[in-house]
Each structure stands twice: as C-alpha cells, then as structure tokens.
Amino acid sequence: MQNRITQLFSIKYPLIQAGMVWNSGWRLASTVSNSGGLGLIGAGSMYPEVLREHIQKCKKATNKPFGVNVPMLYPEIEKIMDIIIEEGVKIVFTSAGNPKTWTPFLKEKGIKVVHVVSSVKFALKAQEAGVDAVVAEGFEAGGHNGREETTTFTLIPMVKEKITIPLIAAGGIANGRGMLAAMVLGADGVQIGSRFVASEESSAHIKFKHKVVETEDGGTRLTLKELAPVRLIKNKFFNQVQELYTQNPSVSQLKNLLGRGRAKKGMFEGDLDDGELEIGQISGLIHEIKPAAVIVEEIIAEYEKVKKSL
Structure with missing residues (x-):
C-alpha cells in the first residue's frame, strides 16, 4: 500500500x-x-x-x-x-x-x-x-x-x-x-x-475507555467555542456548561467553570461526572x-x- x-x-x-x-x-x-x-x-x-x-x-x-x-x-x-x-x-x-x-x-x-x-x-x-x-x-x-x-x-x-x-x-x-x-x-x-x-x-483510564464503548450516536457535542472548541461526551460537566450557556455567559464565566485539569480528571483519572470526556462522533x-x-x-x-x- x-x-x-x-x-x-x-x-x-x-x-x-x-x-x-x-x-x-x-x-x-x-x-x-x-x-x-x-x-x-x-x-x-x-x-x-x-x-x-x-x-x-x-x-x-x-x-x-x-x-x-x-x-x-x-x-x-x-x-x-x-x-x-x-x-x-x-x-x-x-x-x-x-x-x-x-x-x-x-x-x-x-x-x-x-x-x-x-x-x-x-x-x-x-x-x-x-x-x-x-x-x-x-x-x-x-x-x-x-x-x-x-x-x-x-x-x-x-x-x-x-x-x-x-x-x-x-x-x-x-x-x-x-x-x-x-x-x-x-x-x-x-x-x-x-x-x-x-x-x-x-x-486513558479504563473507566473512560468503557464510557467510549458505551457512547452511542448523538452522545457527543462540540461546545466551549468561545475558549477552544472541544467535542465532549455528554455528562454532568457537559450539562453544567449547557446550563451556563442559557445565562449568556462571558468568557471569564466559562473559564471559571472549566477551571484547570478537567481533561486529566476525566480521561486520565476516570472521573466520568466532573471531567472533560473528549471523543469523536465515531x-x-x-x-x-x-x-x-x-x-x-x-x-x-x-x-x-x-x-x-x-
């Protein structure tokens, strides 16, 4: 090939x-x-x-x-x-x-x-x-x-x-x-x-791997475009982001919610609720x-x- x-x-x-x-x-x-x-x-x-x-x-x-x-x-x-x-x-x-x-x-x-x-x-x-x-x-x-x-x-x-x-x-x-x-x-x-x-x-943490396997069509969404667009599995943190969007938040408010280490918390440490779970639609x-x-x-x-x- x-x-x-x-x-x-x-x-x-x-x-x-x-x-x-x-x-x-x-x-x-x-x-x-x-x-x-x-x-x-x-x-x-x-x-x-x-x-x-x-x-x-x-x-x-x-x-x-x-x-x-x-x-x-x-x-x-x-x-x-x-x-x-x-x-x-x-x-x-x-x-x-x-x-x-x-x-x-x-x-x-x-x-x-x-x-x-x-x-x-x-x-x-x-x-x-x-x-x-x-x-x-x-x-x-x-x-x-x-x-x-x-x-x-x-x-x-x-x-x-x-x-x-x-x-x-x-x-x-x-x-x-x-x-x-x-x-x-x-x-x-x-x-x-x-x-x-x-x-x-x-x-990746084994919990995150299993979550990827469980995720079905429509289970991810692109969000946080004002910071850096990221595609996430819909979880507790994702829902908090969407709830904040209903309030027309400022960039600083989005940054405060995101905080530090969200991706590590989700993908590497296996926190499926409060972590960022980054994965593709596929x-x-x-x-x-x-x-x-x-x-x-x-x-x-x-x-x-x-x-x-x-």
Missing part, C-alpha cells in the same frame, strides 16, 4: 494514530508503529521531562518510525522542542497555532513536519509555511476542533483541490470503510484517534476495547476487502 504518505514516513500503511492528550503514550505509539502505521506520542498532556521519558521508552520499544504531536499553545513549548531535537525525533505533528512559528526550525534539524488544520485557508497557510503534509480534520473529530464545523466529507476534497503536498484525513474515521472513503475523497492517508482511545495500550461505532495491533490489522483488512469488492 505504497503512496506519498508511506514514502514520507517510511511506514507500511498510510495510517497515523493521533497524538491525543492523556491517551497517547509510548505504549500506544510504539505498538501502532510496530504494526505498520505511524504512532504519535501526545506531548500536550506531558511535562517536558515526562515527554523525554516517553520518547526514550518508545525508542526502546520499536525500531520503526514514530512521532510526537505538539499543540503549539503548550506553555513550555521551547523545552518540548529542545527535547524533541535532543532525543532525535524525526517526525513532528503540530497543531493549535501558526505553523510558521516552528516549521522552519524543525525542518532545519531534518525533521518532517505535519500541521493539523480545519479549513482550506489554514491548509494553504501550512503549505506556505513549508510543512511536509497536512492533517485536515473535520468537525466529527474528538477533542479540540475547528470553529467552522466543516465535516470531513466536505473538507477533504476542498483541501485536496487547493494544495499540492500530501493530505491526511482525520475526523470520523475508525475502520477500513472510513479509511477507504477518505482516500477516495482525495486523502493520501488517515489519522485515527477515537478508535485508539479504546485500545488496551491507550493511557464513538458510536466503537463497541470493544482491543489491542492496538488488532485494531490496525482489522482496519487494513477491511480497507482491502471493501476496496476489492467495489
């Missing part, structure tokens, strides 16, 4: 495991890389030295390519980038910020750079900044999201029409059929997050916690089977 993405990253399958906060540690990343995809460590929920530890453990667990996802709003991003250089990481996915800020620095160090976007406008800016590829993420995706609410099905062909660099589709993809659909729309590869949350190697299609290697195998097998049957 060789194409521009497999060649860019020297991987077997054009399948990237998203670097999700509180979910994507070295165990998950190394397992996906060993299975033929590209595993990503999610730096957004790690102190610099914790990230260093995860990178070092990942290097010991796999001799395959892997990368690090870095949200550029991270408060200690200079330290994070220094560690990435020091540890010899060769692939970096950036998000939540201007790609011009770090792309030239990383490229000078021989690192392949991919930027996550939610619109054609930002895809063009990323290409102009010199990134090697873009991840175009639709409104269906879990976690932090674009304000435009453009769905993956419409975003991918629109971005494809405008850029020349490799394109990775994300948002609402959890199986081989979804992967094939994204490729038909013009993607060179896919980035999958939610499906890997419910994997044995995910660093959670309604996730019915079982499985080993990450099995997830990759099943996605690729279904992709090939459906492609052959068409």
Whole structure:
C-alpha cells in the first residue's frame, strides 16, 4: 500500500494514530508503529521531562518510525522542542497555532513536519509555511476542533483541490470503510484517534475507555467555542456548561467553570461526572476495547476487502 504518505514516513500503511492528550503514550505509539502505521506520542498532556521519558521508552520499544504531536499553545513549548531535537525525533505533528512559528526550525534539524488544520485557508497557510503534509480534520473529530464545523466529507476534497503536498484525513474515521472513503475523497492517508482511545495500550483510564464503548450516536457535542472548541461526551460537566450557556455567559464565566485539569480528571483519572470526556462522533461505532495491533490489522483488512469488492 505504497503512496506519498508511506514514502514520507517510511511506514507500511498510510495510517497515523493521533497524538491525543492523556491517551497517547509510548505504549500506544510504539505498538501502532510496530504494526505498520505511524504512532504519535501526545506531548500536550506531558511535562517536558515526562515527554523525554516517553520518547526514550518508545525508542526502546520499536525500531520503526514514530512521532510526537505538539499543540503549539503548550506553555513550555521551547523545552518540548529542545527535547524533541535532543532525543532525535524525526517526525513532528503540530497543531493549535501558526505553523510558521516552528516549521522552519524543525525542518532545519531534518525533521518532517505535519500541521493539523480545519479549513482550506489554514491548509494553504501550512503549505506556505513549508510543512511536509497536512492533517485536515473535520468537525466529527474528538477533542479540540475547528470553529467552522466543516465535516470531513466536505473538507477533504476542498483541501485536496487547493494544495499540492500530501493530505491526511482525520475526523470520523475508525475502520477500513472510513479509511477507504477518505482516500477516495482525495486523502493520501488517515489519522485515527477515537478508535485508539479504546485500545488496551491507550493511557486513558479504563473507566473512560468503557464510557467510549458505551457512547452511542448523538452522545457527543462540540461546545466551549468561545475558549477552544472541544467535542465532549455528554455528562454532568457537559450539562453544567449547557446550563451556563442559557445565562449568556462571558468568557471569564466559562473559564471559571472549566477551571484547570478537567481533561486529566476525566480521561486520565476516570472521573466520568466532573471531567472533560473528549471523543469523536465515531464513538458510536466503537463497541470493544482491543489491542492496538488488532485494531490496525482489522482496519487494513477491511480497507482491502471493501476496496476489492467495489
């Protein structure tokens, strides 16, 4: 299954495991890389030295390519980038910020750079900044999201029409059929997050994993757009946010309700009532916690089977 993405990253399958906060540690990343995809460590929920530890453990667990996802709003991003250089990481996915800020620095160090976007406008800016590829993420995706609410099905062909660099589709993809659909729309590869949350190697709390499996169609919603749009499972905290919206709240009131550490409380510590439970709409299609290697195998097998049957 060789194409521009497999060649860019020297991987077997054009399948990237998203670097999700509180979910994507070295165990998950190394397992996906060993299975033929590209595993990503999610730096957004790690102190610099914790990230260093995860990178070092990942290097010991796999001799395959892997990368690090870095949200550029991270408060200690200079330290994070220094560690990435020091540890010899060769692939970096950036998000939540201007790609011009770090792309030239990383490229000078021989690192392949991919930027996550939610619109054609930002895809063009990323290409102009010199990134090697873009991840175009639709409104269906879990976690932090674009304000435009453009769905993956419409975003991918629109971005494809405008850029020349490799394109990775994300948002609402959890199986081989979804992967094939994204490729038909013009993607060179896919980035999958939610499906890997419910994997044995995910660093998420087991209670959160089971909650993802239980979540059905309509069980998530995008909210908190005034701060940073985030897709959440509907729980006690989500209901408190919706109740506050009936009062036409200020940004400061929303920040006060959100507080600090909500995502860690929900996804990493397993507080299903008061924590942020970030997951994509595709959670309604996730019915079982499985080993990450099995997830990759099943996605690729279904992709090939459906492609052959068409």
